[in-house]
Each structure stands twice: as C-alpha cells, then as structure tokens.
Amino acid sequence: xxxxxxxxxxxxxxxxxxxxxxxxxxxxxxxxxxxxxxxxxxxxxxxxxxxxxxxxxxxxxxxxxxxxxxxxxxxxxxxxxxxxxxxxxxxxxxxxxxxxxxxxxxxxxxxxxxxxxxxxxxxxxxxxxxxxxxxxxxxxxxxxxxxxxxxxxxxxxxxxxxxxxxxxxxxxxxxxxxxxxxxxxxxxxxxxxxxxxxxxxxxxxxxxxxxxxxxxxxxxxxxxxxxxxxxxxxxxxxxxxxxxxxxxxxxxxxxxxxxxxxxxxxxxxxxxxxxxxxxxxxxxxxxxxxxxxxxxxxxxxxxxxxxxxxxxxxxxxxxxxxxxxxxxxxx
Amino acid sequence: xxxxxxxxxxxxxxxxxxxxxxxxxxxxxxxxxxxxxxxxxxxxxxxxxxxxxxxxxxxxxxxxxxxxxxxxxxxxxxxxxxxxxxxxxxxxxxxxxxxxxxxxxxxxxxxxxxxxxxxxxxxxxxxxxxxxxxxxxxxxxxxxxxxxxxxxxxxxxxxxxxxxxxxxxxxxxxxxxxxxxxxxxxxxxxxxxxxxxxxxxxxxxxxxxxxxxxxxxxxxxxxxxxxxxxxxxxxxxxxxxxxxxxxxxxxxxxxxxxxxxxxxxxxxxxxxxxxxxxxxxxxxxxxxxxxxxxxxxxxxxxxxxxxxxxxxxxxxxxxxxxxxxxxxxxx
Numbered sequence: 001x002x003x004x005x006x007x008x009x010x011x012x013x014x015x016x017x018x019x020x021x022x023x024x025x026x027x028x029x030x031x032x033x034x035x036x037x038x039x040x041x042x043x044x045x046x047x048x049x050x051x052x053x054x055x056x057x058x059x060x061x062x063x064x065x066x067x068x069x070x071x072x073x074x075x076x077x078x079x080x081x082x083x084x085x086x087x088x089x090x091x092x093x094x095x096x097x098x099x100x101x102x103x104x105x106x107x108x109x110x111x112x113x114x115x116x117x118x119x120x121x122x123x124x125x126x127x128x129x130x131x132x133x134x135x136x137x138x139x140x141x142x143x144x145x146x147x148x149x150x151x152x153x154x155x156x157x158x159x160x161x162x163x164x165x166x167x168x169x170x171x172x173x174x175x176x177x178x179x180x181x182x183x184x185x186x187x188x189x190x191x192x193x194x195x196x197x198x199x200x201x202x203x204x205x206x207x208x209x210x211x212x213x214x215x216x217x218x219x220x221x222x223x224x225x226x227x228x229x230x231x232x233x234x235x236x237x238x239x240x241x242x243x244x245x246x247x248x249x250x251x252x253x254x255x256x257x258x259x260x261x262x263x264x265x266x267x268x269x270x271x272x273x274x275x276x277x278x279x280x281x282x283x284x285x286x287x288x289x290x291x292x293x294x295x296x297x298x299x300x301x302x303x304x305x306x307x308x309x310x311x312x313x314x315x316x317x318x319x320x321x322x323x324x325x326x327x328x329x330x331x
Numbered sequence: 332x333x334x335x336x337x338x339x340x341x342x343x344x345x346x347x348x349x350x351x352x353x354x355x356x357x358x359x360x361x362x363x364x365x366x367x368x369x370x371x372x373x374x375x376x377x378x379x380x381x382x383x384x385x386x387x388x389x390x391x392x393x394x395x396x397x398x399x400x401x402x403x404x405x406x407x408x409x410x411x412x413x414x415x416x417x418x419x420x421x422x423x424x425x426x427x428x429x430x431x432x433x434x435x436x437x438x439x440x441x442x443x444x445x446x447x448x449x450x451x452x453x454x455x456x457x458x459x460x461x462x463x464x465x466x467x468x469x470x471x472x473x474x475x476x477x478x479x480x481x482x483x484x485x486x487x488x489x490x491x492x493x494x495x496x497x498x499x500x501x502x503x504x505x506x507x508x509x510x511x512x513x514x515x516x517x518x519x520x521x522x523x524x525x526x527x528x529x530x531x532x533x534x535x536x537x538x539x540x541x542x543x544x545x546x547x548x549x550x551x552x553x554x555x556x557x558x559x560x561x562x563x564x565x566x567x568x569x570x571x572x573x574x575x576x577x578x579x580x581x582x583x584x585x586x587x588x589x590x591x592x593x594x595x596x597x598x599x600x601x602x603x604x605x606x607x608x609x610x611x612x613x614x615x616x617x618x619x620x621x622x623x624x625x626x627x628x629x630x631x632x633x634x635x636x637x638x639x640x641x642x643x644x645x646x647x648x649x650x651x652x653x654x655x656x657x658x659x660x661x662x
Contacts, residue, residue: 050596057596058566222591235389236608241591254592258585260553260572263603265381265388270601272594277567 002027005096005311007062011052014249014319019052020068020312030101036078037090037100039308042329043071043121044315045155046220049248058274067095071126073110073117074100084109091120096311098331115293116300122155122326123293123300124286130275131159131218132285134240135167137278138271139216143168146210148229151220151245153180153301155326158188159289160218162298165189169216172209174225176321183324188299202228216240222247223256230262239270249319301325333358334639336427338393342383345580345650350383351399351643361432367409368421368431370639373660374402374452375646376486377551380579389605398426402457404441404448405431415440422451427642429662446624447631453486453657454624454631455617461606462490462549463616465571466498468609469602470547474499477541479560482551482576484511484632486657489519490620491549493629496520500547503540505556507652514655519630533559547571553578554587561593568599580650632656 001024008021030036048070051062062068072094076084081104084090092107094100110120122128134156135141147164151157152173161184164171173184173193184193192209199205206214206228213234219226222244233239247254263270278285292298303323305314311329318327332355339352361367379401382393393399403425407415412435415421423438425431441451453459465487466472478495482488483504492515495502504515504524515524523540530536537545537559544565550557553575564570578585594601609616623629634654636645642660649658 058598219591222589226591241594244589244591244595247589247592254589255586256589258553258575258578258587259590259601260550260557260575260603261578261585263601264572264575264605265603267389267603267605267608269603270590270594272591272596272598272600274595274598277598 001025002097002099003308004067004098006065006067007052008065010054010064011049011249013251015049015052015312015316017312017316022309027099028101030078030080033080034101034103035076035081035084037074037094037102038077039072039074039094039098039100039331040089041073041118041121042096042311042331043125044311044318044327044329045070045126046243046245046248046318048315049319058276067097069093069095071121073120089117091125098308118302118304118326118328118330119293119300121328122302123159123298124289126275127155127326128159128289129278129282129285130242130273131156131163132289133275133278133281134218134242134273135160135163135216136285137281138240138269138273139218139238141167141169141216145215146170146172146212147216147218148172148174148206148210148214149218149220150174150225150229151243152184152190152193153321153324154220155301155323156242157218157220158184158301158325159298161190162188166292166297170210170212172206174221174229180321180324183301188301196225203231206232213237218242219244221245223254227257230257230259233262233266233268235266235268237266237268239268241270241272245319303327305329307331332356333428333430335398335429336642337396337398338383339396341385341395342380342580344582346380346383346643346647348643348647353640358430359432361409361411364412365432365434366407366412366415366438368405368425368433369408370403370405370425370429370431370662371420372404372449372452373427373642373662374456375642375649375658375660376401376457377574377576377579377649379646380650389607398428400424400426402452404451420448422456429639449633449635449657449659449661450624450631452659453633454490454629455620457606458486458657459490459620460609460613460616461573461604462487462494463620464606464609464612465549465573465604466491466494466547467616468612469571469600469604470549470569472498472500472547476546477501477503477543478547478549479503479505479537479541479545480549480551481505481556481560482574483515483521483524484652484655485551486632486654487573488549488551489515489632489656490629492521493519497623497628501541501543503537505552505560511652511655514632519632527556534562537563544568549573550575552576554585558588561588561590564593564597564599566597566599568597570599570601572601572603576650634658636660638662
C-alpha cells in the first residue's frame with residue numbers, strides 16, 4: 001500500500017494535525033516512459049502555509065483532499081525512462097506520498113555521493129538559493145555593512161548569515177531561544193544574536209548590536225521584530241521581504257506600524273522576494289553555494305525528524321521554531 | 332522694517348497659527364560681496380511639517396524661534412556680488428522673511444521672461460523634479476502600464492500624472508474633492524480620478540478604475556488610501572513613497588495593515604524617495620521638464636495666496652487639501 005498526506009481542511013490560524021489526513025491507496029505502477037519514485041526526504045517549509053489558504057498568491061493554493069506538495073528527495077526504484085536508472089536519486093516538487101510515478105518533468109538528478117541527500121533540500125536547494133539570491137539581487141550587500149537576519153536559525157537564515165560573514169559584513173541574527181543564539185554565534189560565526197523571546201526592548205537590542213545601524217535586513221518573520229529593526233535602518237537600507245512567518249497564521253489581515261515613514265526618512269528600499277522569480281540566476285548561485293559548501297566555508301544546519309507520518313507535525317513545529325536550520329523529514 | 336516668520340512652538344498634531352509668530356526686525360543691509368533679496372513667492376510644502384518636529388530625519392529640524400525656510404523666489408534689490416545684478420530674480424531655500432541678505436551660496440538665477448516665477452517653485456522646481464525622478468528612478472514606468480497617483484491634485488501629483496500620460500500609461504488619480512476629480516480628468520488628461528472622501532470602498536474603486544491592476548503607485552499620502560492601492564498591485568509593482576501627508580500630523584507612530592505580505596505575494600518594491608538624493612540627475616530632469624512645459628505638453632496647476640502674513644495659513648491649508656496643484660504665497 002501507499003500512504004498519501006492530503007489537505008483535509010484549510011487551517012484556521014495555526015495549523016493542527018486534523019487539518020491533514022493520511023489516506024492509503026494502491027502503490028502506483030510506472031506507465032510507459034515513467035519512473036517510480038520512493039520518497040526518502042521531505043522538506044517542510046513555512047511558505048506552504050500560504051498555499052493552504054484559498055487565496056490568490058504567487059503560487060496556486062493546494063486543493064482540498066489532494067496531496068500536499070513540497071521539495072522531496074526520492075529514489076528511482078523502477079524506470080521506463082531513458083534518462084533515469086534504477087537506484088538514482090532525484091529532487092522534485094513532489095506529492096507527500098511514499099511512492100509516486102513521474103514522467104521526469106521538473107525532476108533533477110542529485111549526487112548523493114558528493115553531498116548528503118538532505119543538503120539538496122537546504123543549503124544546496126531552495127533555502128540556499130533564497131539566501132544567496134535575496135542578498136545578491138535585493139540586498140546588494142557590500143563589505144563592511146551591517147546585515148540583520150530574522151528567523152536567523154532557520155533554513156534560510158543560517159545560510160544568509162554565513163554569506164554575510166563571507167562578504168565581510170557584521171551579521172546580527174534574531175532567533176527564538178538561547179540555544180539558537182549560541183548556535184548562531186559559535187557554529188555559524190554570527191557577530192551577535194538576539195533571543196527575541198527574552199528581550200524586552202528589541203529596539204534597544206538592535207541598537208546595541210548594530211552600533212553603525214542596519215544596512216540590509218533579511219526579513220523572514222515580519223511583525224513586531226521587523227518594526228524594531230526598521231527603527232534602526234540606515235540611509236539607503238535594503239529590506240528583503242523573504243517571509244513573514246509571524247504573520248502566516250493570522251486570521252485577519254495583520255496590522256502594525258506603518259513602514260512608509262521609516263522608508264521615506266531613510267530613502268530605504270523594501271522588496272518582496274520569491275526565489276522562483278530568479279530562475280535565470282540559479283546556475284550561478286548554485287555554483288557559488290556548492291563551492292562554499294564543499295570547501296567548508298558555509299555549513300548546513302538541519303533538524304531531521306523520522307517517519308512519513310511525522311510530516312504534518314514537523315510542518316506545524318516550524319511555527320513554534322522547534323527546528324534549528326532546515327527542517328527535514330526522513331522516511 | 333522687516334517681517335520674519337519663526338517657529339514659535341513645535342506643532343502637536345495638525346499645525347495651528349499659534350505655532351508660528353511674526354517678528355519684526357530691522358531691514359538688513361548687504362555686507363561685502365552680498366546681495367539683498369526681496370521675497371516675491373514662497374513655496375509651502377507638506378514636507379516642512381516633518382522639520383517642525385524635533386526628530387531625526389533626512390533633513391535637520393527647524394529650530395525654535397528661528398525662521399522657517401522653504402523654496403523662495405526673490406528679487407535682487409541691491410548687489411555687492413559680482414555675479415548678480417539688481418533686478419534679477421533668484422531661487423533659493425531661504426528664510427520666511429520679507430528681506431534677507433545672501434552670499435549667493437545655494438542661490439540660482441531664474442529666467443522670469445521665459446516662465447512665470449512661480450513655475451520655479453512647482454513644475455520647474457522641486458515638485459517637478461520629484462515627480463520626474465520618482466517615476467524614472469524608482470517607478471521605472473513603461474508604456475502601457477497602469478500608474479496610480481495619490482495626492483494627485485497636489486504639486487507633485489499633477490506633474491506625475493501628466494508624465495504618466497506622456498509615457499503612454501493608464502493614469503488614475505486619487506484626490507479629495509469632485510472639483511479636483513474634474514480638474515485631473517479635464518485639464519490634466521488623467522484616465523480616471525477617485526474622490527476618496529466620497530468613496531466608501533476604495534479597494535473596489537481602484538479595481539474598477541485599474542482593470543489590469545496597478546504597476547506603479549506614486550504615493551504622496553500613506554494611510555488607508557495606500558492600503559487600498561496595495562491590495563491591487565501587480566506582480567513586480569513599484570511603489571514610490573514620496574510623501575505620507577495623511578500621517579504627518581499623527582501624534583503617535585501611525586499604524587495600519589502590514590505591507591510585507593502584499594509586497595511578498597507580488598514581488599513588489601517599495602522605496603522611500605527624497606529628491607535631494609538624486610541631485611546628479613537634476614540637469615537631465617530639468618531639461619526634459621522645461622521642454623515639456625515650454626511646448627505645452629505638461630501644465631502647471633497652482634493655487635496662489637497673497638500676502639506675507641498668509642504664509643502660515645497657506646501651509647496649514649495643505650493638510651486639508653485646500654490647494655489645487657502647487658500652493659504658493661505671492662508677496
């Protein structure tokens with residue numbers, strides 16, 4: 001049999017387990033020219049929350065009672081496709097299923113001899129590309145500047161901060177536990193890290209850790225944390241709106257301080273960043289990330305959960321920050 | 332004697348007449364190498380409100396009991412300066428005084444034979460440059476796109492909308508009276524104009540007047556009007572934060588809908604625009620504006636108030652939208 005996780009109900013607020021349902025079906029057989037894939041690693045990502053709402057966004061909503069899709073590493077266990085051999089490993093935006101067939105469309109072969117398979121869901125995957133291209137295309141970070149990263153201990157944040165250090169910048173991370181603060185400073189070389197959950201005055205904490213102000217803000221969270229950073233931006237600051245995890249579960253349109261006066265007085269730029277807009281730059285970005293990763297200049301942080309049935313919980317846990325680095329489910 | 336208007340108190344909320352005081356002093360005499368100027372036209376501008384607060388911004392605050400400064404057209408009535416002759420007309424960022432001396436620093440000669448003097452405070456001055464450079468440097472407006480302008484009947488808005496039409500765009504203006512709606516459509520060629528004061532559902536009005544969505548938003552007002560526009564922006568939209576007149580008189584930090592989710596889902600850009608950041612582009616912009624103005628392709632809208640003592644009231648009236656086009660005080 002074959003387990004599939006479908007969207008049972010559209011979450012209201014923070015997702016709960018009963019929003020998902022596992023259904024079993026017959027294990028599929030590959031058709032002519034197809035491959036049969038066995039899922040080995042499933043990526044859970046905050047942006048999936050948006051697709052669970054029935055609202056227009058940059059990517060179509062998931063359909064009710066249909067499988068959720070995310071980045072998946074799978075093994076080719078049967079092949080009738082000329083380009084794929086049994087035993088190879090591939091990456092694709094695939095269904096949350098134990099087994100599935102594919103025509104090969106949208107699938108990429110990955111080299112699991114060279115790098116651990118989960119790296120292709122993190123540092124060498126969408127989160128790595130997001131960090132690299134967000135900084136290069138919008139942040140235009142230059143040596144000696146100050147970079148603040150929110151959601152700093154997450155999949156994108158850990159990479160963004162390390163790139164900032166490689167570029168000769170002062171890097172300050174904002175995260176949600178003392179353990180993460182320690183990890184960012186010790187394992188990833190951040191100059192400073194702030195635990196927003198135990199910091200009473202975030203503005204003061206930003207001012208203290210960014211004595212020259214903030215030049216680039218890589219924002220993964222939105223909400224009050226971002227308001228504190230905005231208060232300290234420098235003239236011509238660049239703010240990359242990469243995510244807004246603090247707002248994804250709001251049941252009404254989120255409100256907060258008007259950003260316009262902050263942008264106006266600093267001639268600052270704020271731009272929404274969706275990595276898929278920059279596909280033309282993927283090869284260049286991947287080349288650089290691969291070089292840095294293979295020479296140990298950037299490191300992968302990941303939280304690996306085990307078991308197909310754990311996928312929904314792993315996804316839910318993103319919103320309370322249970323992950324350090326990339327959250328991956330190993331099947 | 333010589334009248335001078337000083338900042339008597341820092342306004343709390345909307346400015347009132349008692350925030351200003353007229354003091355009289357001896358008429359000054361030009362020193363060695365100086366010129367004596369007699370004020371003929373005074374520009375009142377919304378951005379001056381920010382300088383009346385004692386807060387750090389892109390320009391230093393006015394000092395209490397010192398003269399307010401703004402763009403002024405003045406006549407040289409005495410000259411000990413080799414470059415200026417009696418009878419010439421100049422523009423400068425000068426004090427709200429009937430008479431003042433100058434070393435010539437920051438002063439530009441203007442040709443009042445060619446264009447009416449007040450044009451140098453409007454279409455051929457800071458507001459014209461703001462409209463032109465905001466659209467070209469941030470808006471990057473291209474033919475066939477939809478441009479929405481808020482504060483559309485103001486000094487900057489009337490020029491921005493006309494430039495949008497010259498560039499082959501659909502232009503929709505937002506303003507505060509039916510008379511202004513009529514003016515924008517009839518005199519300035521806007522495709523549509525919306526009176527926000529009588530429109531109950533601004534989002535619906537934006538959707539109805541911008542059937543292809545909004546590509547560029549030239550924002551002079553901020554607040555709820557801007558929230559309605561944001562809800563209708565297209566992928567890769569550009570939002571020029573040029574002013575936030577609806578927020579300048581707030582006594583606490585203004586709040587509203589979080590813009591980050593809107594920017595994120597449209598990969599949109601929002602940037603603070605201060606014309607003085609683009610001085611290197613002034614000659615090019617002025618060349619184009621002068622050509623358009625002298626060939627009748629763009630027109631000046633202005634509201635002229637008369638009398639030196641009327642300057643504070645003219646300034647205050649900006650916040651209730653009593654002006655159509657550039658508000659100027661003729662002395």
